[in-house]
Amino acid sequence: MKNTMSALALLPALALIGCNPNTLDGTGEVTLQFGASETSARTALRATTVSSIPVTDSSGQAAGSIGLNEAWVVVKEIELEHETDDDDALEEELEIEFVGPFAVDLLSGETYPSLPSVSIDTGLYNDIEIDIEKLADSDLVGMPDLPQAIADQLLNYSLYLEGTYTSQDGSTYVAIPFSLSYDQTDEFELSGTDFSQGFVVDDTGINDIIVAFRLHEWFRFDNLETNSDGLELVNAITSTEGGNALVLDGNTNSDLMDVIEDNIEESAEYGEDDDDDGELDEDEDDDDD
Template sequence: MRKNVKSVIAGLVALNIVGCSQAPTEKVSTSLSMTGSSQAATVAKYKIQHPWMSLFMPSAVALTPPAMTDSSGRNVTLNKAWVVIKEIEFKPNETEDAAEIDGDEIKFRGPYVVDLLSLNPAPFGTAELPTGVYRRIKMKLEKNATLPAEAPMGLSGNSIYFEATVAGNQITYAADDGTEFKISGAGGINLNDNANLLVTIRLADLFKMIDLSGVSSNITITSSSRQPGVNLCPLIDSSAADLYTCIRKGLEKAGKFGKDDDGDHEIEAGEDEVED
């Protein structure tokens, strides 16, 4: 009897030790939003170095970005740029280009209808996320969402809708895509405290990687009218043979995901980021 009692006590002690060693994962409150940006690598943003200068100028000044151009140097004026995101998911501790890891997935559920030209990012909400380093975010597109009144009619039944003018010619792009696209890459976001995370599509970078020199009239680009061409976007996908693929894949290539520590709706040098 005494031996059995000792065994039970030993077992309880062992369980207690295991329980103590398996402390619950620490979580932090994290907000997530999405925006577009005309900021490119050549667009400067600076902070005033001398406090007395703030009497004449604001403490942070965004320089007027240059006109967007395509890879051939043609001017691009973007008039509408909308995407619809069904859900967002990301996991901690994945490495660049790693295969999927089984386990719980953290998701923001939409759909979220995002005007990439809006001055204010579209908020996706706040979630309690495990601490760790994040190197990949995946977003699933939604083509059948109920749209707000301000959304363009061309977005109905589609997940992506752009209107642009290239050298006086109107381009309309509409994608009825319901697949995922991801942003992953070098570096990572170290979530060790409450944070504001931002997904941004660098629109100037997107068009700078696509050759639109073959556009000589108004065109509509869809999954059934892809507008074929040769060597249209080698920096995005050297095998791409049409503008539909270039723009769709270019969204990933021009995407950035990181912390917006200063709340200026941009991911800048010094702020943790992941980019394709």
């Protein structure tokens, strides 16, 4: 299944003066980072713990919060794409690949193994495609520092979250176990609405690109575009021998998982970290809000 995400107004401010964005006549160094933000894309991505992710019910009311201890995704491949609709310009589409897999800790931004820097042609890149897929046993050879407990999860799941859920009243459910396990192979595409949008790679230094996931969007159930049936997160709470638990996976909560998957897609954005501070500032990300 291919999921396409429009990354809103993609960085028109990054077009450099004196640079034809469709010109591919030099090379530039690009580094890529992944991260998650707790309340907005402008929150630093270096935080090692996301303390509280809000949950919103289908009516738009606060429905509690999720504290995350772990948030991981397996990125099989990342492609940066340059293409043009100008008949007089380069007709071919240029694709630059970061070939993984990479196990990405969304809470710290660390990847296993580390994402390399690559030298690519200068110009305007208007698409990032991210393929996610669970790990194979052979992949672990290149990830000797990946914690074993996480490796065990990522051999089964392409996306794994773990933490606790507390209801809004603070008493009905208090820090009950929470997990989200997603085992599908997927392709996320972050792209502009036309060929003039994207980010410019130049040859004046390192081009630091950040892909950020706004976690506060993941558990919103008041978005009619992703939750037209009015589903609620609390419907997934089950009673176990050890007490209540909130367990999400595609096998037992497929409808809820579809909503969350769509929310994850809509939460993703990218930008160029011009000031090298590890976060997307207001003039660096692709979000007008």
